[in-house]
Amino acid sequence: MPFLHPNCLSALPLAIVIASLALILPILLITELSASTTRSEDYSGQEHVVLRRPPVQPGIGISLNYDYVAAGIYFENGTSVPVAHIDGDAVYRSFMRTTRTGHGCAPMNSTSQVYTTVDESESLARMLRQLKASIASRLDEPFRFVVASRPDHKCHTASDSFGQWHAHQTEVLDSALSKVGLYLAQDRMIHAGFASVIANHMIGGNVEKDGFVISIDRGHYGWRYSLLYLDEGLGDLGFDTSFVHDTGEPSPQRDAARDALREFLEIAEGFDDEFALDEVIELVVSGDLASDADFQDDLVSVLGSELVTKARVRDPIHASAIGAAGMCFSSLLSQ
Known part of the structure; x- marks a missing residue:
């Protein structure tokens, strides 16, 4: 199979597993959080504090796939919905298929599709602007934070470390998000397969x-x-x-x-x-x-x-985005 390049990913950091722990908390935990208090009186005339919970931004998930980006929303009541997906241009597809930072890591697409001088973040930002508009049309309140997923891969060469490629992808995503007024709710992107299982x-x-x-x-x-x-x-x-x-x-x-x-x-x-x-x-x-x-x-x-x-097939195009949205909601809830 000469047209295939298998790329194996070793175990992800424990941080991803720890991040998923927030998802096991009951939604009722929200009622224990408060940004302000008011005073009220009970029947005995004693004043007591009534906790009022702040509004919680719905979780916004964005998945970076090899050919497209997709978005999903996780709401406070535990429901989630797919939003939209945008097909990537040649620059985006090249960015998702090849590493830029290493020396000797075989690209996963033909060299004719590799772009090394263009602004990858601008290509991604154009797609994110469309996704942001689609998400905003579903919400009554503004949003700023998202969690993103990606299909990880690793080169077999010591000269191009896994962490180096992750840093490059995250840097491009951070730049693209900032151009459209969005920010990552947690430091690392999550694995797309892991996010699909959550969804x-x-x-x-x-x-x-x-x-x-x-x-x-x-x-x-x-x-x-x-x-x-x-x-x-x-x-x-x-x-x-x-x-x-x-x-x-x-x-x-x-x-x-x-x-x-x-x-x-x-x-x-x-x-x-x-x-x-x-x-x-x-x-x-x-x-x-x-x-x-x-x-x-x-x-x-x-x-x-x-x-x-008995395979689970939920919103196959948006599954990883929906899972990332759930992670985003949990991350914002814990802050």
Whole structure:
């Protein structure tokens, strides 16, 4: 499969897991927060303090995908909605497919699509302006803070560290957000596969599942497979593997998706001695080609019909944005 570049992601920092802890807090906790107090009297004539909670900004999530950006909103009552998605231009797609800061890290697209002199943040800012307008049309109050997700990948060269590429992506996003009057609610972007699992109600609340979860994103760019482990409602990302087409177009090879998925499972077995396909308790599917019939056949062929039949497929284009919105709400609530 010469047109694919597998890129493996090691375990993410514990900070991501800790950040998800906020999602298990009941929404009723909001009533314990207050920005101001008033005085009232009870029947005995004694004055007492009445706490008034401040208005809480809805959580805003933005997902950076290989081909597009999407947005979602998480409201105070626990509901969430997809908002919009904007297709990226050539500059954006190149930015999402290749690293700029390293030396010797093979790009994940053809060199003809790599741009090194343009302002990547301006390309992203144009898309964010459209998303901001769509979000504002759904809300009655202004908003400033967002949480963003991204499909992480890692080069296999020591000269281009994972942290260096993350810093570059975050710098570009920070610049683009500031151009449209928005800011990150937390220091790090979160992993798209992790966010999709949150959107499908598999982390937090009363969830008490234990076991492996596979999160799969299928788009025109290729496939992204992520392995997570749930432990009594808390989630931890094990690793992530992306297979991205050089051309940016779907592969003409019918077996490409199956081969990529089999390779992912082989990596998973080497990564965790306890991993086995029959230990996978949930499958989460997202992406703009999530409902593609051939892709569904590929999943059944490799993973089996039982797991695929019960797969979680919630708003596949916006899933990671909705999960990021939930993280944003929790982050703002805890501040």
